[in-house]
Amino acid sequence: MMALEKRASSALPAQSKVIVFGALDRLGQLVVRHMVKDGTYKPALQVNADYTAKMSFLADGVEEEPDKFFPRGTSINIEEIPGDCTAGILCVEKDSDPDTLKQVLSLGLPLKKFVLLSRIGVDERESDWKLKMNPFLKLDRWAQIETTLKECADLYNFDYTIVRVGGLQGGPYFDTNRCCALPL
Numbered sequence: 001m002m003a004l005e006k007r008a009s010s011a012l013p014a015q016s017k018v019i020v021f022g023a024l025d026r027l028g029q030l031v032v033r034h035m036v037k038d039g040t041y042k043p044a045l046q047v048n049a050d051y052t053a054k055m056s057f058l059a060d061g062v063e064e065e066p067d068k069f070f071p072r073g074t075s076i077n078i079e080e081i082p083g084d085c086t087a088g089i090l091c092v093e094k095d096s097d098p099d100t101l102k103q104v105l106s107l108g109l110p111l112k113k114f115v116l117l118s119r120i121g122v123d124e125r126e127s128d129w130k131l132k133m134n135p136f137l138k139l140d141r142w143a144q145i146e147t148t149l150k151e152c153a154d155l156y157n158f159d160y161t162i163v164r165v166g167g168l169q170g171g172p173y174f175d176t177n178r179c180c181a182l183p184l
Contacts (some may be wrong), residue, residue, distance in 0.1 A: 004096040008165065012087055012113060017042045019085040021104070022092035022123040024055050026108040027117065027165075029070075031091050044082050087113040090149075095119075098148040104153040114160045117148050118142050122164060 012018075022028040023045045035043040048054070052069055063152065070076060081104070088111055090096065105111070119142045146162055153160040 012041065014040055014044070015027075015042060016086045017044050017082065018087040018089060019044045019046065019081060019109075021046075021088065021090045022096075023070070024051060025091070025093040027093055028091045029055075031089060032070055032074055036073045037136075039073075041087070042073065042075060044077060044085055045070065046077050046079075046081045049078050063064055081107065081109065083109065085109055085111070089110060089115045089116070089117070090145075091115075091117040095138055096145055098144045101145060101148050102152060105149075105156060111156065111158040114153065114158055116146065116151065116160065116162045118146055118162050118164045120164045120166050122146060 018041045020028055020032055020035070020043050023032050024047065032043045032045070035041055055069060075082065088109070090101065105114070107162075119139060121139050122142050149160055149162070
């Protein structure tokens with residue numbers, strides 16, 4: 001009962017603005033689209049002025065402008081992080097720089113929650129069979145990002161959640177698995 005009360009007291013109010021880091025990646029696009037469709041929270045992005053040129057893949061079924069890159073209801077902020085975000089999500093497909101995450105989290109945003117989409121295998125990267133899944137020590141880099149998030153959460157007093165996901169293959173994107181496609 002106490003856990004349910006704690007969970008309810010720490011829940012974000014509906015319509016809270018959530019900054020999505022990594023929204024130019026496929027995973028980030030899916031997160032933003034889901035947030036807009038669900039409607040509980042408002043997604044916000046911080047992008048460069050030329051962000052449309054950096055987007056490699058677009059979701060299937062997306063029609064013409066203005067919804068070509070992000071759906072209506074997404075707050076797109078050029079070159080700045082909106083100061084009224086009460087939560088954040090880091091959903092990049094490649095490992096990020098722990099120092100950059102530390103800098104962003106130290107900006108003084110009124111964060112109450114932060115979600116990190118990390119990678120499967122971080123917790124057991126030292127075991128023999130997991131070493132094969134850790135080429136170029138990428139899981140070690142994700143472990144550093146997780147540690148940075150935990151330290152910043154303690155320092156700046158916000159809740160965090162770490163979700164360990166697998167790699168994305170295919171999904172709602174045109175021709176993302178060309179090497180695996182079977183001839184018709």
